[in-house]
Amino acid sequence: MMRRLLYPALALLLVPAAARGQSCDVVSSGTTSFVNQGTPQEMVFVTIPVLACPGGRRISADNAYISQASGVVQLMGSVQFQDSARTLRSTNAQYFSRAQRLSASGSVVLVHRTTNSTIRSEQLEYTEATPQRPSHVQAMGGQPVAVFRQAGQPDSTVLRAQQIDIFNDDRLRGTGDARLERDSLVALAMIIEYAQSDGRLDLSGLRTQVNLPRYELIADSTTVTLGDDEQIREVLARHSASLDAEDMDVSAGAIRLFFEDGGVTRMVAMPWTPRPGAVAAGQARVVNEQFNMVADSVDVLAPRQQLQEAVAIGRAHVERATPDSLRPYLPEAADDIMRLIAHDWMEGDTVRAFFTGPVDPVVAAQAAADAAPGDTAAARAAAAAAAVPPGDPSERVLERLYASGGPARAMHKMRPENAAVDAKLSIAYLVGQHVEVTFIDGVVSLVSASEDVRGVYLQPADAARRTDGQPANPRARR
Amino acid sequence: MGPVTADYEPLPADQVLEGVEHVMTQAGVRQSVLKADSSLIFDDSAAIHLRGVNLDMFNEQGRLHATLTSAQGRLDQNSNQMVAVGSVVLVIHEGANAGRILTEELHYDPQQRVVWSNVRTERVFPGGQRGTMDSFRADDRFGNFQMQGYRGYAPQLRF
Numbered sequence: 001m002m003r004r005l006l007y008p009a010l011a012l013l014l015v016p017a018a019a020r021g022q023s024c025d026v027v028s029s030g031t032t033s034f035v036n037q038g039t040p041q042e043m044v045f046v047t048i049p050v051l052a053c054p055g056g057r058r059i060s061a062d063n064a065y066i067s068q069a070s071g072v073v074q075l076m077g078s079v080q081f082q083d084s085a086r087t088l089r090s091t092n093a094q095y096f097s098r099a100q101r102l103s104a105s106g107s108v109v110l111v112h113r114t115t116n117s118t119i120r121s122e123q124l125e126y127t128e129a130t131p132q133r134p135s136h137v138q139a140m141g142g143q144p145v146a147v148f149r150q151a152g153q154p155d156s157t158v159l160r161a162q163q164i165d166i167f168n169d170d171r172l173r174g175t176g177d178a179r180l181e182r183d184s185l186v187a188l189a190m191i192i193e194y195a196q197s198d199g200r201l202d203l204s205g206l207r208t209q210v211n212l213p214r215y216e217l218i219a220d221s222t223t224v225t226l227g228d229d230e231q232i233r234e235v236l237a238r239h240s241a242s243l244d245a246e247d248m249d250v251s252a253g254a255i256r257l258f259f260e261d262g263g264v265t266r267m268v269a270m271p272w273t274p275r276p277g278a279v280a281a282g283q284a285r286v287v288n289e290q291f292n293m294v295a296d297s298v299d300v301l302a303p304r305q306q307l308q309e310a311v312a313i314g315r316a317h318v319e320r321a322t323p324d325s326l327r328p329y330l331p332e333a334a335d336d337i338m339r340l341i342a343h344d345w346m347e348g349d350t351v352r353a354f355f356t357g358p359v360d361p362v363v364a365a366q367a368a369a370d371a372a373p374g375d376t377a378a379a380r381a382a383a384a385a386a387a388v389p390p391g392d393p394s395e396r397v398l399e400r401l402y403a404s405g406g407p408a409r410a411m412h413k414m415r416p417e418n419a420a421v422d423a424k425l426s427i428a429y430l431v432g433q434h435v436e437v438t439f440i441d442g443v444v445s446l447v448s449a450s451e452d453v454r455g456v457y458l459q460p461a462d463a464a465r466r467t468d469g470q471p472a473n474p475r476a477r478r
Numbered sequence: 479m480g481p482v483t484a485d486y487e488p489l490p491a492d493q494v495l496e497g498v499e500h501v502m503t504q505a506g507v508r509q510s511v512l513k514a515d516s517s518l519i520f521d522d523s524a525a526i527h528l529r530g531v532n533l534d535m536f537n538e539q540g541r542l543h544a545t546l547t548s549a550q551g552r553l554d555q556n557s558n559q560m561v562a563v564g565s566v567v568l569v570i571h572e573g574a575n576a577g578r579i580l581t582e583e584l585h586y587d588p589q590q591r592v593v594w595s596n597v598r599t600e601r602v603f604p605g606g607q608r609g610t611m612d613s614f615r616a617d618d619r620f621g622n623f624q625m626q627g628y629r630g631y632a633p634q635l636r637f
Contacts, residue, residue, distance in 0.1 A: 024635045026609065026628050034623040034634060037574035044634050053637045066635065073637060095637060 024053035042068040056084040061093070071097040079104065087111045090124070100128035108139065115149045117156075119164065134168030146172070157182040159192065170196050178203075185232070186211040189222070199226035210235060214246040215264065217255065220275070232259045238272050240281045247307070252284035252298070263305040270297040286310065290398045291353060292319040292343075307355045307396040316351040318401060320344040322413065322442075341427065344412035344444075346435065349405030356399040397442070404434040407452075412437055414444045424460035431455055491518035491527065498528075502558050502588045509588050509618075510535045512553065512560065526553045531562055533586065535618055543619065544570045546584065560586045568593070574634070575620040578602040591618045607631035 026032070030047030044066040051059040062077025073095040075081075081088040081102070091106025108124040111117070122141030129135035139146065140163040148157040162176025171193065174180065178192040180201070190205020201224035203210065210217040210224065212232075219237035227233040235257040237243070243250035243257075245264075253272030257264050269284035286293040286300065296314025300307070312318055322343055333341075403410055413425040432453035438446040500512040515530025528551035537543040549564030561583065568579040581599040586592075594615040601609045609630025616623040 022636070023631070023633045024637055026630060026632045026635065029628050030626070032611075032625045032628045032632075034574070035621075037621045037623065037634075039621065042574070042634075046635075049635075051632075051635060051637070053635075057637065059637060068634065097636065 022054040024051040024057075024059070026050070027052050027058075040069050044068070058082050073097065082113075085112060085114055087113060088124070088126075100130065102126040107142075110137070110139075112149075115151045117146075117148045119146045119166075120144065121164070129168065134170075136168075137164075137166040139164040146174075155183060161192065172196070184213050185224075187222075187224070199228075200224070201226070208237075210237070215257070216244040217257070218242045218244075219255070231262055234258055239275060239278065241269075241272075243267070243269075248286055248288040248300075250284070250286050250298070251281070253281040260304075265301070265303050265305060267300040267302070268297065269300075283315065284312075286312075290321055292321065293317070293351070293353065295351070306357075309355065310353040312351045312353075314349065316349065316403070317347045318345060318351045318353060318403070320398065320401065320412075341411065341413075344410075344437075346401050346403040346408065346410040346437070347406065348403035348408035348434070351401065351403045351408075353398060354400040354402070355396040357396065398439055400436065400438045402434065402436045407431055407433055408435045408450075410435040410437060410447075410449075412444055412447070426460065427458040429455045429457075492521040493519035495519065500553065504588065507538070508536055508540065509591075510586075512551075514551065517553075524555045526555060527551075528553060533560070533562070535586075537619055542571060543573075544568060546586070548584070558588045560588075562586070566595075570620055573620055575616075575623055577604050579614075586618070588618070592616070593618055593620075601630070603631055603633065607633075 026046075027050040029049045031045070032047075032049075033045040035041075035043045035045070044064075046064040046066075048062060049060060049064045051064075053059060059075070059079075059081050061075035061079045063075070065074040065076070066072075075093040075095070077091065079088070079090045079093045081093065081104075088102075088104060088108070088110045090104035090108040093102060093104040095102045102125070104124045104126075105122065108119075108121050110119040110124060119137070119139050120142075121139035121144035123139070125136075125138040125140075127133065127136040127138075144161060144164045146159045146164050146166075148159075149155075158181045159172065159174045159178065160180075161174030161178035163174070165173040165175070167173070173194075174192040176190065178187075178189050180187040180192050180194075187201065187203055187208070187210050189203035189208035191203070193202040193204075194200070195202075203222040203224075204220070206220055207218055208220065208222045210222055217235060217237045219241035220239035222235065222237045222241075224232060225234040225236075236254065237256075238254045241250075241252055241255040243255050250267065250269050252269035253274070254270050256266075256268040256270070258266040258268075269286060271284070272281065274280045283294050283296055284298045286298045291310075293310060293312045293316070295312030295316035297312075299311045299313070301309045301311075320343060401410075409429070409431050411427065411429045413427055415423050415425055428447065430447070430449050430453050432455075433450035435449045435453065436447070437444060438448075495517040496515065498512075498514045498517040500514075501508060502510045502512065511534045512528075513532040513534075514528035516528075518527040518529075520527075529549070531546070531548045531551040533546040533551075534542055535544040535546070546562055546566065546568045548562035548566040551560055551562045553560045562585075563583050566579075566581045566584045568581075568584060570576050570579070579595075579599060579601055581595045581597060583597050584593065584595045584599075592615065594613070596613045599611050599614055601611070603609075607630070609628055609632065611625040611629075612627035614623065614625040
C-alpha cells in the first residue's frame with residue numbers, strides 16, 4: 001500500500017508580501033559598518049549578525065554584506081535563515097532582493113520544523129512567487145535528498161536525484177537518476193514528477209521502474225495515479241513496458257494496472273504508439289506458469305486479487321503449458337514443428353481464459369459419482385481431482401479456454417480413453433467459429449466447438465487400432 | 479581665580495570664561511562652532527574644560543548637519559579635539575543616519591573629521607525606533623558609520 005505523497009510547504013518565506021520593504025531588527029551583532037551612506041555605493045557589513053525580520057523570520061551568519069545599490073545580500077559562514085515553520089542552514093547564501101531569489105551553497109539543509117521534512121544538497125536556489133511565476137525551490141549538487149514527512153506520522157517519502165525542484169509548494173520533480181521511495185513503492189527514473197493537486201506521479205526517461213511488493217514494472221514512461229484515500233489507484237507504463245509479477249510476466253507497448261485496497265485487481269497490456277524513431281513494441285505477451293498469451297491486447301481481471309479471467313484480443317494466441325512433451329517421440333521433428341505441437345494452443349481474434357480456485361476434492365468426488373454413464377473420461381478426471389489434497393485457496397488454476405473469430409483454431413494433446421498414464425498422446429486440431437476447452441485439474445475434460453468445426457484427430461497407431469469403429473474422441477462435442 | 483566664599487564652589491582653574499564661542503575651521507571653511515556656558519582654562523594644560531556644551535557641525539556646503547549638546551566637555555587647544563561628557567545628545571539633522579545619538583561620552587576630532595564613542599550609545603531614529611551599541615566610530619558626515627555590538631532597529635537591513 002502506498003500513501004499519498006503529501007508534503008509540507010518547504011519554500012521559505014523569504015520576504016512575505018506584507019513585510020516587503022520593511023527592515024529587520026538586529027538581535028545581536030559584532031561589528032556593523034555602514035559605508036557610503038546616502039550614496040549609490042552604500043554598503044553594509046555586519047559580523048556575526050542575528051537579525052529578526054518581519055514575518056517572524058530570523059537570519060544569522062558569520063558575516064553579512066549588503067549592497068543597497070544592487071540589492072544583494074551576502075551571508076557568509078554558518079548561515080541560518082528561518083521563518084515561522086522552516087529553517088535553512090548553509091555555509092553561504094546570497095539573497096537577491098530585486099529578483100526575490102535566494103541562493104544557498106555548501107551543505108545546505110532546508111528543514112520544515114513541524115514535520116521534520118528536509119532537503120539536503122550542496123546548492124539550493126529559492127525563487128519567491130510573484131504574479132508572473134510560481135515559487136521554486138531547486139536543490140542540486142552533492143546528491144540532493146528530499147525527505148517529506150507528515151506531522152505526527154512516522155512514514156516518509158524520500159526523493160533522491162541529481163536535481164530536485166519544487167514548484168509552488170505543489171509540484172515536485174527529481175531529475176537525473178531519480179529515486180523515490182514511499183512506503184512499499186520504489187520508483188526509479190531519469191525524471192520523477194509529482195503533482196500534489198491531482199495526485200499524479202510521472203516517471204520518464206529510458207527504462208523507468210516502479211517496484212511494488214510482488215510487482216516490478218519497467219517502461220520508458222510511467223504514470224502513477226493516487227486516489228483521495230492516499231492509495232495507488234492506477235499505474236500506466238508506456239513505451240516498451242514490461243511487468244515482472246509474482247505470478248506472471250507481461251510485456252507490451254503499454255501496461256495498465258488498476259488497484260483496489262492496495263492490490264492489483266486488473267491488468268491491461270495493450271499497444272502504444274511508439275515515440276518517433278523508436279521501434280514499436282510487439283504484441284502484448286503474458287506469461288504465466290499455466291499459460292502463455294500473445295495478442296494485440298490482453299486484459300487480465302483479478303477481483304479481490306484472485307485471478308479470474310484473461311482476455312486476449314486481436315490476433316490472439318494462447319498456449320497452455322503442459323508437462324507432456326512430444327520431443328522424445330519425435331527427435332527428428334524440426335523446431336518450428338515442435339513449437340507447433342509442444343504445447344496445447346488456441347488462436348483466434350479473441351481468446352478468453354477462465355480461472356478458478358483449486359478443485360475441492362469433495363466436490364470432485366461428487367462429480368465423479370454423478371458422471372454420466374459411459375463418460376469415463378469425465379469420471380476419471382473428477383476422480384483424479386478428488387484424490388488430490390486440498391490446495392492453497394489463493395492458488396488459481398486454468399478452468400476453461402474459449403477462442404472465437406478469426407476463425408478460431410485449437411490444438412491440444414490428450415490421452416485416449418482408458419489409456420494408461422504413460423500412454424502415447426493423441427493430438428486434436430480444430431478449426432471453427434469458436435472452440436472451447438474445459439480442464440479439470442490440468443487435464444482436458446471437455447472440448448466443444450461451433451457447428452462449422454472441422455479438423456483432425458491424430459491417435460497413436462495402437463490406440464487407433466483399439467478404437468477402430470468407435471468415435472475417435474468421445475469427449476468432443478459440437 | 480574668582481572670589482571664594484563659603485557659598486560658592488571653588489573653580490579649580492586658572493581662568494574661567496563665560497559664554498565662550500569657538501569656531502573651528504579647516505582651510506578657511508567653517509567646520510563647527512563650539513559654544514559653552516563656561517570654560518575653565520588651566521595654565522599648565524592645553525585642555526579647556528567646558529560646561530554647558532553646544533557644538534554645531536556643518537557640512538561642506540556650510541549647512542548645519544549635526545548638533546551636539548552635553549553637560550560637560552574638554553577641548554584640546556592644540557588639536558581642537560573635543561570630548562563631550564555627560565548626557566551627550568548628538569542630533570543628526572539629515573542623511574541616512576538622521577536622528578539622535580545618546581551617550582555619556584563622545585569624541586570629536588575636527589582635523590580627522592571623526593566622531594566616536596567608546597561607551598554604550600543609543601540611537602533614536604526619526605520614527606522613534608531605537609538601537610543600542612557598545613561603541614561606534616563615524617565620519618562627521620555620518621556617511622561611514624561603524625558600530626560595535628549593535629542591536630535594535632536597522633533601517634538599512636531589508637530582507
